Amino acid sequence: MAEKYGTPLKIMLPYIIEQRVEDLMDLFDDVIREYKYKGQFYYHYPMKVNQNREFVLPIISEGSNLETTSANELWVVKRLWESNRFNSRIKVICNGPKTDQYLALIAELKSNGLDIVPIIEDLSERESLQKFRGQVGIRVDMGVKVDSYWDKKVERFGLQLDELWELGRIKNLTMLHYHSGSEIQKETDILRPLRKAMDVYKRLKKDNPFLDTIDIGGGAPGNYNGKKKYSVASVVRSLIRFLDKFCRENEIPHPNIICEWGSYVAAPSQITVFSVISQKRIPKAVAKQWYIVDGSFQTQLLDTWAIHKQWHVVPVNNAYSKKLTRTWLAGLSCDSDDKYTAGGNYILLPRLEDLESGAKQYISFLDTGNYQDGFANHHCLNATPAKVICQNGDVTLIRKRETPDDVGKLFGW
Numbered sequence: 001m002a003e004k005y006g007t008p009l010k011i012m013l014p015y016i017i018e019q020r021v022e023d024l025m026d027l028f029d030d031v032i033r034e035y036k037y038k039g040q041f042y043y044h045y046p047m048k049v050n051q052n053r054e055f056v057l058p059i060i061s062e063g064s065n066l067e068t069t070s071a072n073e074l075w076v077v078k079r080l081w082e083s084n085r086f087n088s089r090i091k092v093i094c095n096g097p098k099t100d101q102y103l104a105l106i107a108e109l110k111s112n113g114l115d116i117v118p119i120i121e122d123l124s125e126r127e128s129l130q131k132f133r134g135q136v137g138i139r140v141d142m143g144v145k146v147d148s149y150w151d152k153k154v155e156r157f158g159l160q161l162d163e164l165w166e167l168g169r170i171k172n173l174t175m176l177h178y179h180s181g182s183e184i185q186k187e188t189d190i191l192r193p194l195r196k197a198m199d200v201y202k203r204l205k206k207d208n209p210f211l212d213t214i215d216i217g218g219g220a221p222g223n224y225n226g227k228k229k230y231s232v233a234s235v236v237r238s239l240i241r242f243l244d245k246f247c248r249e250n251e252i253p254h255p256n257i258i259c260e261w262g263s264y265v266a267a268p269s270q271i272t273v274f275s276v277i278s279q280k281r282i283p284k285a286v287a288k289q290w291y292i293v294d295g296s297f298q299t300q301l302l303d304t305w306a307i308h309k310q311w312h313v314v315p316v317n318n319a320y321s322k323k324l325t326r327t328w329l330a331g332l333s334c335d336s337d338d339k340y341t342a343g344g345n346y347i348l349l350p351r352l353e354d355l356e357s358g359a360k361q362y363i364s365f366l367d368t369g370n371y372q373d374g375f376a377n378h379h380c381l382n383a384t385p386a387k388v389i390c391q392n393g394d395v396t397l398i399r400k401r402e403t404p405d406d407v408g409k410l411f412g413w
């Protein structure tokens, strides 16, 4: 594919995303049955993780619901709804700050019959949603710190608990929501916020009898660096076991459970392939050679720079070569931050000297399906790569590589 379509190239595999959604829904349903749990499970795909059509369509075809974070994501939902691409029972949760445009679209879709639940994110949203004729949810900062890439000292989303208790009864409240971090590193860190959330849920239910759903947000890892952290099967079992025990002890009905694990579902279904265009000796470092690739980490795999993400990198050809060299990878931008060093370590790759004359060394970054497409940019006017989709034995080019003309137009040329 790299030879046929050129590099940099994104390769998307819808089968993987479909399988992940299906397995996750089956897993929750099986454990729910085993524990005779009375609540239902709903998977909501957080669109921000990857809004591309080739991601969203396979996901909703598996019966997934959606979560949006902006007016424009909801506009995509509107298009899907109007073109009858949806199962009419689909549910949509609206998170994120609500602009007037976002609120108007929520109201419009609700009156057109979509099952849509806006989540109150702060006190002003409570005011704006007073007249909303449907169910609402509320996002609360549980104040539980977890070990994750995105753990922030101060959380900016959701209401603080003291603010929540001052509100009293909230009209049409059915859902309590929190999100405690992405790519959570320990299984216990997925459970700890839920323990706190259920105490809040129990107290909130006293004033809000229609409250029947707990939304645990995102957080399960997408397995970026090839190291397995914990199994999703064991997390799901622990979650249901805890909820069942808590509800029995506190004599409240089992809540429905929503999970918005986005990276877990989307990351493994895309890989990004580069070719090495040259090498350069590194005088004094743990790595011996810079390999300069024909794409950019700062524009195409932005998390390399933003959160120093560790990727799983593999050579595509010469994969079994015994003559390897310690490399750092450098991108096309004229920017010293456009590099990948595996966290100051090195990436072991085949030596370029051993390639047949004229041959290229291709390398793959695995698990690039989450966030990177939405974050991508045009620093140094680097072009967006071509993308192919592999489905039912066929490889189809779904996005052409941007031409200089395409990129120039974005900048008014």
Ligand SMILES: Cc1ncc(COP(=O)(O)O)c(C=O)c1O
Pocket (backbone or CB within 6 Å): 046, 049, 067, 095, 179, 181, 182, 183, 217, 218, 219, 220, 260, 261, 262, 263, 264, 370
């Ligand atoms: C509210 C909410 N839900 C879900 C997600 C998806 O998280 P992840 O990709 O870690 O599963 C996020 C990520 O920021 C989020 O803020």
